[in-house]
Amino acid sequence: MKRKNFITLCWISLATSLFFFFVFTEEKTLDNFMLTILISFMYSFLLGIGNGLINDFLNKKFPWSEATTKRAVISIISILIANFILVYFCNYMNFVVFQKSATTEEYFSGKYNYINWFTINIALLISAFLHARGFMEELKKTSKKEVVEQKLIAKSANAQFESLKNQLDPHFLFNSLNVLSSLIDENPKQAQKFTASMSKIYRYVLEQKDKELVTVEDELEFAKTYCDLLKTRFEDSVDFIFDVEKEDLRRFVVPLSLQLLLENCIKHNFATSAKPLFIRIFSENDTLCIENNLQVREQIKESSGIGLANIVQRYSLLTKRNVFIEKSEDYFKVKLPILSVKPNVVSDITDDKDKAYERAQKRVKEIKSFYGNLISYCIVIPFLIIINLITSPDNIWFFFPMLGWGIGVVAHGMSVFAIGKNWEERKIREILEKRNKQ
Structure with a gap:
């Protein structure tokens, strides 16, 4: 794990433990504070490191830039399975081992299903954020790499074309002078x-x-x-x-x-x-x-x-x-x-670069808009859930904003990554191929 990520998890764990200690803990003793810190660190590091390792592994095996759809499907399946296992393990350690508020039989009897379901949803939101950040980092790397490659291609094509054209002048002059030399004698x-x-x-x-x-x-x-x-x-x-x-x-x-x-x-x-x-x-x-x-x-x-x-x-x-x-x-x-x-070789390369840059800018804005929406969802919904459970635990209303907004986030993601862009890029490729065949 990178030092930066380790420090981030430590700060998250400390902030979470302070929040739960001062808001939910009745007996504010040193033992309870240390227990809260231990539990917070356990959740943060197990869920954070677990999802981070999955993300790193998938980045190596299925990079976003090479297999976007396949990677998205594998990511969804893997984070569902991994977070289900990690949450059940963390909650077991929390309630059965550390707090001793339930026995193993009680824990697996279904008594803690609601808490497990709630924690899994929080873990999935965090995991979605981590994968989204990983996608954005790879997108930046790929974009920089493509820009460098396009510049090299443009410079190479331009230099090659100029070299070929410069052959014509001395070539024609040399051959013409040879002909003239022959005619002078003949x-x-x-x-x-x-x-x-x-x-x-x-x-x-x-x-x-x-x-x-x-x-x-x-x-x-x-x-x-x-x-x-x-x-x-x-x-x-x-x-x-x-x-x-x-x-x-x-x-x-x-x-x-x-x-x-x-x-x-x-x-x-x-x-x-x-x-x-x-x-x-x-x-x-x-x-x-x-x-x-x-x-x-x-x-x-x-x-x-x-x-x-x-x-x-x-x-x-x-x-x-x-x-x-x-x-x-x-x-x-x-x-x-x-x-x-x-x-025109030079102008075509310049125009294609300009158009590609404009499309890339528009694409990045759309992606940033989607991830802004996703991050807002990941931050706001958990607070709504906490507020709902604190103020009126008998009247569960957080389902409505969570479901409605969630559908909106999914639809936004589909428009950015799936239906809209794939169709548009496919049509652009078809038009360019037709033009190049002429």
Whole structure:
């Protein structure tokens, strides 16, 4: 047991013993005072430690965050059984052993059933408070852990996306300069035209590389310009076909994806006038496809693999839909998902964090409201019972507020932990899953 809990139980025991000694004890002697302290400490420590050990054991075996419903059911059953046994034992020690006001036969004959029932209810209220406090402590730990994890995920995703985008600028420039270098030797006039076209294309690269998505229409216009640049070098050795549906033009793809894939087509395949390379760009079943006839060239040096890997990783950060690759003896095809909604990695993470934080704040307020209600119930009802038994023991009226308020507490708890929130969270998950599939 923690020192803090031990000190708390000591203060509770002392306060309880003083209350019962001055209010209910007729002969205020030192012996009676010590007996009252002994009995108070027995009830406090047996019930407190017993329920505390049960709570600690269940926290290890069935944490609230991992199995809330299962934990709630097991907690109810365990505290009912444990408090029933502990109360009967404490009352037996009190009335039979310490006060000697009854024999063992009298105690178990039913004479003390009312006192046992009353004490069990008090013990259950205290136990409910302990379990509620344990739930709140674990909720705080889980919330802090989730906040830290979400921050790490957000920073990691943001850094990863920035790293992927920063690959595009030097990658394109390096490959373009390689092409220009080849053209200078092969055809100086074409090299001049290539240089002029490259400046326009590079401007697009600089404008688009910082965006998460661009429209299919913008990407196609850029791809056509880039294809003209390639035609400048390869002339009739390469042929391009564009066949994209009009309804797909306003949808979105990853920027510079076509340029990177066109580069791959040229890099990995040979193209001659006798055996031209045919590259077709078309839309098919919510995907933008780039297909070429397979004319694999021997690689002098190993490819860096930046192009296709970059596209796959950027798509993985934006959507759950995958980039598909098809390869046969005759052709090679890459299918890029066309997205209907334009997500933003950084803003989405920020928005999701803000919304999650707002939901968490609202959730914590609801939970605090419930536990405030429960704690008030645990404090007020026992005092009403004591007042009722002192002032009019023949007229039992505390049942009515205890039952009415108890039903209200149960209904409040159901709305917070069971019916309302489970349904709402399930619907939120369904909506998010539908959005991520797009």
